[in-house]
Amino acid sequence: MSKAEFIYLTQEDVIAAGGLNMEKCMEAVEEALACHARGDMVLPSKTVVRWGDPETEATKGRINAMPSYLGGKVNKVGIKWIGSSPLNPKRHNLPRASGILILNDPETKLPLAIMDSTIISAMRTGATGGVGMKYLARKESRIMGMIGAGVQARTQAMAAKIAFPHLEKILIFDILPDRSNSWCQEMSLKLNTPCSPARSAEEAVRESDFFVTVTTAHAPIVKADWIKSGHTFVHMAGYEDEVAVVKKADKIVLDSWTEVHHRGLQTVYLAYEQGLISEKDIYAEIGEIIIGKKKGRENNKEFIYYNTVGMGIEDVAFGSFILEEAQKKGIGISLPLWKNPIWV
CATH class of the missing domain: 3.40.50.720 (NAD(P)-binding Rossmann-like Domain)
Incomplete structure (x- = not known):
């Protein structure tokens, strides 16, 4: 069996690959929204981890899991796992939001990339x-x-x-x-x-x-x-x-x-x-x-x-653009998932 690898992209890598290019981001998001209208996607509702009722999010924050498949030109599966902690800037000098995006191959289901999604999420919103x-x-x-x-x-x-x-x-x-x-x-x-x-x-x-x-x-x-x-x-x-x-x-x-x-x-x-x-x-x-x-x-x-409430297909759309640009420019680190799978 062949080895399995994925690309890891830091926030700096995401930016170098075009993470602040709003024109390209809008093109990606528009494609995602068009696919949504055509039904060319799979979109489970987001799962919210919170410490209390919705009102507690203002102080205790939340973490959202947002899985989806996007067809069309993208044809990728992904999930965004993003936390929001409103007190981070004052208490820890950290951003309110932080997250990762995982992209998978829709055929093999193997991971293609793991990347910072803090910039991706802000841009696609x-x-x-x-x-x-x-x-x-x-x-x-x-x-x-x-x-x-x-x-x-x-x-x-x-x-x-x-x-x-x-x-x-x-x-x-x-x-x-x-x-x-x-x-x-x-x-x-x-x-x-x-x-x-x-x-x-x-x-x-x-x-x-x-x-x-x-x-x-x-x-x-x-x-x-x-x-x-x-x-x-x-x-x-x-x-x-x-x-x-x-x-x-x-x-x-x-x-x-x-x-x-x-x-x-x-x-x-x-x-x-x-x-x-x-x-x-x-x-x-x-x-x-x-x-x-x-x-x-x-x-x-x-x-x-x-x-708007935001959908995971938007993250998959822009994240896929970032992955393609990173591969073209040789940005990121290739990490092994395995050399040979122990069980098949």
């Missing part, structure tokens, strides 16, 4: 928001609003610049003003786009063409009367807006209703649970719009509510 911006925001959009100035705000802004290369301004609000200020200094240079701290969450929403929420909030921030005609709301986290915001939408678009329902924490699910909306009110999943099964934005007056 930004890309998922960016794909929504591309298909759902008004084409002439020039001002982006943002609530929350953490890591995810960085990748959402990176994706916005791919979706809207002529973006003129980013307004960002965080409950900690110093975070907004430092974020603006950093991202203005990186994106070559003026970034300004907003005086309030309301200003970030009202003054924008489209806006994104990336917070750890467990109580609503965004209010229904802040929404204006033509707005696009990219909702990336949990309970960040009044249920009335969902009810106000002309179109509700999700990445996956099954996974939003499974997670059970986001505002759109709470509106459903309270009987304010039904499944019939869900206009589309974003993959259906990508493949042309449903239309995206049809006029400049629609308020479109886009909610």
